[in-house]
Amino acid sequence: MARKCMAAAALVLLCAASAQAARWSLETDEQGRSLLQEAKSPNCTRIDAHCSKCRNQRIPGTRRSELVCSTCDSGYRLRRDGISKTCDCAPGLAMDANKNCQPCSKGNFCLGGDATVNPTNAESTCPDGLETTFAGAKSQAQCFTKPGYGRTAAKGSDGKVSLAGVVCDIATYNVGSNTAGCQKCGAGLTTATNRSDSASDCQAPAGSYMDKGIGKLCQKGTYSTALNTNANCIPCPDGITTAAEGSTTAAACSLALKGYYIDSVNSTNAIKCPLDTYQDQEAAVTSCTPCDHAWKTKETGATGPALCLAPPGFELKDGATNITACAAGSYKADWNRNPCVECGTGLITKEAGSVSKDACLVPAGYGLTSLSPMVAAPCERNTYGDSVDRAAVANARCTACPADMFTMDTLETRTRNSNEYYTSEAACLVKPGWGTTATLPQECPVGTYNEGKNRLPCHHCGTGWTTVAAGKTAESQCVVQAGWKLAADNIPAPCDKGSYSTGGTEVAPNATCTPCATGYSTQEDESVSNEECAVCAPGFGGANCGQCTWGTFASGGAKVGDACAACASGSTSKKGATQSQQCYSTLIDARNDVFNLANEGAWADNAATTGTTCGAACDALDTCVMYKFVVNEAGQGSGKCSLLSEASTPSHTVGFKIGNGDDYSVWGLNQAVGAALDPMPAAAGSANTEALCKEACTSAAECEVYVFTGTTCTLTKSELEQDSISMFHVVGAKLYSDLHP
Numbered sequence: 036m037a038r039k040c041m042a043a044a045a046l047v048l049l050c051a052a053s054a055q056a057a058r059w060s061l062e063t064d065e066q067g068r069s070l071l072q073e074a075k076s077p078n079c080t081r082i083d084a085h086c087s088k089c090r091n092q093r094i095p096g097t098r099r100s101e102l103v104c105s106t107c108d109s110g111y112r113l114r115r116d117g118i119s120k121t122c123d124c125a126p127g128l129a130m131d132a133n134k135n136c137q138p139c140s141k142g143n144f145c146l147g148g149d150a151t152v153n154p155t156n157a158e159s160t161c162p163d164g165l166e167t168t169f170a171g172a173k174s175q176a177q178c179f180t181k182p183g184y185g186r187t188a189a190k191g192s193d194g195k196v197s198l199a200g201v202v203c204d205i206a207t208y209n210v211g212s213n214t215a216g217c218q219k220c221g222a223g224l225t226t227a228t229n230r231s232d233s234a235s236d237c238q239a240p241a242g243s244y245m246d247k248g249i250g251k252l253c254q255k256g257t258y259s260t261a262l263n264t265n266a267n268c269i270p271c272p273d274g275i276t277t278a279a280e281g282s283t284t285a286a287a288c289s290l291a292l293k294g295y296y297i298d299s300v301n302s303t304n305a306i307k308c309p310l311d312t313y314q315d316q317e318a319a320v321t322s323c324t325p326c327d328h329a330w331k332t333k334e335t336g337a338t339g340p341a342l343c344l345a346p347p348g349f350e351l352k353d354g355a356t357n358i359t360a361c362a363a364g365s366y367k368a369d370w371n372r373n374p375c376v377e378c379g380t381g382l383i384t385k386e387a388g389s390v391s392k393d394a395c396l397v398p399a400g401y402g403l404t405s406l407s408p409m410v411a412a413p414c415e416r417n418t419y420g421d422s423v424d425r426a427a428v429a430n431a432r433c434t435a436c437p438a439d440m441f442t443m444d445t446l447e448t449r450t451r452n453s454n455e456y457y458t459s460e461a462a463c464l465v466k467p468g469w470g471t472t473a474t475l476p477q478e479c480p481v482g483t484y485n486e487g488k489n490r491l492p493c494h495h496c497g498t499g500w501t502t503v504a505a506g507k508t509a510e511s512q513c514v515v516q517a518g519w520k521l522a523a524d525n526i527p528a529p530c531d532k533g534s535y536s537t538g539g540t541e542v543a544p545n546a547t548c549t550p551c552a553t554g555y556s557t558q559e560d561e562s563v564s565n566e567e568c569a570v571c572a573p574g575f576g577g578a579n580c581g582q583c584t585w586g587t588f589a590s591g592g593a594k595v596g597d598a599c600a601a602c603a604s605g606s607t608s609k610k611g612a613t614q615s616q617q618c619y620s621t622l623i624d625a626r627n628d629v630f631n632l633a634n635e636g637a638w639a640d641n642a643a644t645t646g647t648t649c650g651a652a653c654d655a656l657d658t659c660v661m662y663k664f665v666v667n668e669a670g671q672g673s674g675k676c677s678l679l680s681e682a683s684t685p686s687h688t689v690g691f692k693i694g695n696g697d698d699y700s701v702w703g704l705n706q707a708v709g710a711a712l713d714p715m716p717a718a719a720g721s722a723n724t725e726a727l728c729k730e731a732c733t734s735a736a737e738c739e740v741y742v743f744t745g746t747t748c749t750l751t752k753s754e755l756e757q758d759s760i761s762m763f764h765v766v767g768a769k770l771y772s773d774l775h776p
């Protein structure tokens with residue numbers, strides 16, 4: 036009991052009172068024992084069935100005494116009503132129908148019998164909502180709560196404490212069997228009904244959810260419709276939210292989230308704002324707002340006008356209504372509201388709306404002069420760019436021309452024309468008078484030319500042509516080369532031996548070959564100066580290269596001063612003979628032995644008796660035309676020698692054929708010589724000049740002599756005459772070639 040009292044502090048007072056009562060009862064027992072010894076075994080049950088000790092007691096004012104009970108059985112106590120005739124039940128016991136005290140039944144409490152308060156020794160019931168939890172409860176203090184009830188204690192005006200049970204209100208509970216009041220549910224929780232008897236009856240109300248034993252309001256965008264123990268509220272459909280936290284109905288999901296609008300035909304369906312629109316409020320809107328200025332959004336579901344941007348390649352110009360593509364020459368890479376970025380001075384883009392710096396191009400014929408910032412400029416003097424536009428980021432600079440090549444502005448000593456661009460190496464040209472013949476340009480060597488300002492090799496003047504110096508620029512500067520002349524067909528030809536040419540000059544390009552002075556010649560063809568006329572020409576010789584006289588010859592090439600060579604003894608030549616073949620024997624046989632004369636009387640006898648001396652006699656005589664020698668007697672060595680001399684008044688010209696007509700020995704006679712050919716060639720008949728007559732003889736193999744009268748031509752020959760020989764005389768001065776040079 037003491038332990039129970041200590042557990043329930045509220046009942047201390049009450050317990051103290053009971054303890055006091057028990058101690059006092061015990062003392063009563065001790066006093067009763069001393070009293071018992073005076074009475075001698077009276078039958079106490081006559082007084083009360085449960086009186087265990089009794090005694091006689093004098094009735095005041097009389098001498099009579101009566102039996103009174105002094106001690107009751109265990110579990111009973113003597114009623115203090117001044118009569119001492121009744122044993123009541125002790126606290127915790129109640130009297131049954133047989134007048135026996137039984138332990139107080141569970142649920143009730145028993146104060147014990149009392150003359151005034153409980154004369155019937157009945158059980159007492161606990162207040163509503165309370166009950167005792169064991170049999171034999173002795174006081175109301177032992178009434179504990181029923182489940183779902185709380186216990187309250189109130190001090191009445193008499194100072195007594197009275198207990199009461201109260202139904203646990205909504206949002207409270209009590210498991211029962213205790214002395215406590217109703218326990219509050221966790222913060223934010225409640226119960227479905229009153230009289231809840233378990234903590235588990237505490238749940239989150241509609242609009243809330245449970246988080247570690249605490250009820251919390253559904254966050255915005257969620258709701259719950261009933262008591263629940265869920266750890267989460269039900270989310271609104273995607274894109275939809277509530278006006279506040281703590282929503283209790285699905286219908287509270289009525290506001291489109293930023294970036295959404297609500298389907299006008301299905302309010303539970305939120306749709307992301309289409310591209311280029313936005314929605315910046317949580318509101319029951321059924322459409323999004325188009326971006327200003329035709330700005331665009333990068334994605335659907337834009338949540339505010341700040342997401343309305345100019346896409347790459349576009350900008351909003353100051354004061355413009357709508358965005359426009361970046362102008363050519365500028366670009367913009369990102370989504371933003373910045374202006375387009377200029378590529379840089381001189382740079383271009385292929386079109387408007389470029390989205391990257393990579394789109395910045397260096398125009399054809401331009402080169403980058405600075406990479407950061409990017410600046411391009413036309414390629415100037417002696418540099419070139421490209422024929423196509425190139426990406427500027429690749430650092431497209433102008434390229435220098437190769438060595439000794441120049442651009443037109445340099446070549447023409449002027450500034451570049453505004454519409455003139457150098458777009459490839461082809462713009463690099465050679466100077467006038469230079470050419471690309473070799474790996475590196477070089478000055479055109481002598482004999483070549485190039486007008487320059489091009490990329491050509493030097494042109495060759497052509498065979499027989501040259502230039503007077505290196506570095507010539509035009510074909511008109513080609514002159515005939517030394518040792519050559521411009522021939523009749525306007526094609527240069529080398530100068531023959533015996534002539535020379537100093538070549539053309541730019542003033543007089545057409546050279547001619549100049550013959551060496553008469554009698555002089557050169558060693559070779561293509562001689563280039565008069566100095567090379569240092570040898571005698573064929574047919575010339577001696578100190579001053581005079582013409583070789585009769586009987587001599589020179590084949591040419593002899594040093595000045597060397598005399599002409601003499602023909603062999605017994606032979607002679609025309610003047611200026613050039614070879615030994617032109618030396619003819621001074622006496623030449625008649626082919627058929629004898630040239631007869633028309634007038635045989637013209638022969639003059641000569642004393643010579645041999646053929647040899649006869650011939651020597653004729654040879655010695657400048658006027659001797661021919662001789663005839665007749666052998667009179669065979670073996671005797673003597674014969675008749677006759678000579679024919681020139682006529683003093685010739686009527687005929689007679690030409691003896693030398694060789695096959697190489698020359699003729701010509702004499703003046705007044706008669707024919709030899710026998711006329713039969714038949715006479717037609718050529719002879721038509722020959723009306725000595726030259727024609729001579730040609731007719733040359734043509735006729737049989738002809739040995741032509742006879743020309745000035746009007747008629749006769750061709751004759753020698754005749755057979757066994758015992759005679761006849762030879763004609765060749766004298767240099769009488770050769771046809773000397774007579775008709």
Ligand SMILES: *[C@@H]1O[C@H](CO)[C@@H](O)[C@H](O)[C@H]1NC(C)=O
Pocket residue numbers: 078080081
């Ligand atoms: C005492 O009295 C009761 C009835 O009055 C009787 O039944 C009982 O036997 C008596 N006891 C004794 C010891 O005499």
Ligand SMILES: *[C@@H]1O[C@H](CO)[C@@H](O)[C@H](O)[C@H]1NC(C)=O
Pocket residue numbers: 202229
């Ligand atoms: C307890 O709830 C019942 C039923 O809802 C009601 O009739 C009664 O009045 C309530 N009691 C208290 C004390 O609120």
Ligand SMILES: *[C@@H]1O[C@H](CO)[C@@H](O)[C@H](O)[C@H]1NC(C)=O
Pocket residue numbers: 272301302303304305
């Ligand atoms: C309304 O939209 C929701 C969400 O898209 C969908 O689940 C539902 O079926 C729609 N209701 C009707 C009637 O179309």
Ligand SMILES: *[C@@H]1O[C@H](CO)[C@@H](O)[C@H](O)[C@H]1NC(C)=O
Pocket residue numbers: 328329356357
């Ligand atoms: C601006 O753009 C909007 C939307 O594309 C268009 O309707 C409007 O005509 C444009 N205004 C001008 C001035 O171009």
Ligand SMILES: *[C@@H]1O[C@H](CO)[C@@H](O)[C@H](O)[C@H]1NC(C)=O
Pocket residue numbers: 521525542543544545
């Ligand atoms: C050189 O010859 C050409 C061709 O015959 C001719 O046309 C030209 O006039 C000549 N030049 C001179 C300077 O004589």
